[in-house]
Amino acid sequence: MAELQSKQSTVQHQVVDTREAYLAATAALAAGNGPVGVDAERASGFTYSQRAYLIQIYRRGAGTFLFDPPPIGDFYELNEALADEEWILHAASQDLACLREVGLDPAHIFDTELAARLLGIPRVGLGAVVEELLGIHLAKEHSAANWSTRPLPESWLVYAALDVELLPDLRDRMVDLLVESDKTEIAAQEFAATLSKEAKAARVDPWRRLSGLHSLRSQRNLAVARELWLARDEFARDVDVSPGRLVPDASLLAAARVLPATRQALSDLREFNGRASRNELDRWWAAIQRGRATTDLPALKASNDTLPPPRAWADRNPEADVRYKAARAALQALSDKVEIPLENLLTPDYLRRVAWTPPEPLDAASVGQALTNLGARHWQVDVTAQLIADAFVEVPQTADPASDLES
Known part of the structure; x- marks a missing residue:
């Protein structure tokens, strides 16, 4: 890798915080070319809400724009202008909710954090990935700042701008690597799943x-x-x-x-x-x-369908424990071979659930259907169902596996 460069910016960054400036920025971004780098800064740990207090967007041919969501309100026009473009985000699942809250809802994304996981890059934070693939050191000193602060310090704005200005170059490099490793379709399914994932239902208690x-x-x-x-x-x-x-x-x-x-x-x-x-x-x-x-006394333990932690399975459900360990070992070997982290190869909870209550008849088709019902992507089913079924068949089975779902 080439000698590391330190990415800095000497440009004064103006925050877009009026309707007129917002519409002008929308026109400029619409006239740009290629995919759109997008990021959002919240004030997690400082405010109750998870709203975006700054939205950064960069597009080649247009430049970088830093939007202040509260005074702008709805971003309908910007969403319409960029609706058909690919949006590049790092760890999109963290930002999609606050973007959608102001009307920014992409139809196509490229998630550089997810792509880094699929490529087997050991550290997947934006700074680490940029350094690994582009040879540029990206300082992350303001990642935990209180972004509800007004006015925002210039050093924070520079940091925020750099977060999106490198995303198109990073995306282009990752596209090449995904092609080389034959993981383009896997990435496409993962990106689509991130976009379509429903928000978690509110907890009962x-x-x-x-x-x-x-x-x-x-x-x-x-x-x-x-x-x-x-x-x-x-x-x-x-x-x-x-x-x-x-x-x-x-x-x-x-x-x-x-x-x-x-x-x-x-x-x-x-x-x-x-x-x-x-x-x-x-x-x-x-x-x-x-x-x-009150006479409305809560139960000592919540009622839910949470499985016991795997460390308790040997006592609670020994047959499931053997199934789980055998299948997990097989999947870990596959994970090492294809250089995809185990948790991305298959959501850990899905494996635990099919191990606790295996489908019948026990074969690759039934395991695949069970995984699909839980939410596994097609590529995950294709590469794991047979391995799991084989691992389950190789261990002793019981006619009436335990079904205790207490936490």
């Missing part, structure tokens, strides 16, 4: 995501934890601040464990801290009172 919740042993403690989590979530949404920045999970858990009997006792609880722990004390005390008084 989102409060159960509270870190450390498993340490609470009674339903009453859980009820208080639930009310505190719901109160924090509502407040965080109203003020658009990340919940953990208001009151950390550990503080909510401490209050739920202690069950303070008075407002003062809550105030005196040393573990109950955070920027909103004292100035919103009435809010938290009211939540504790609701939790202490």
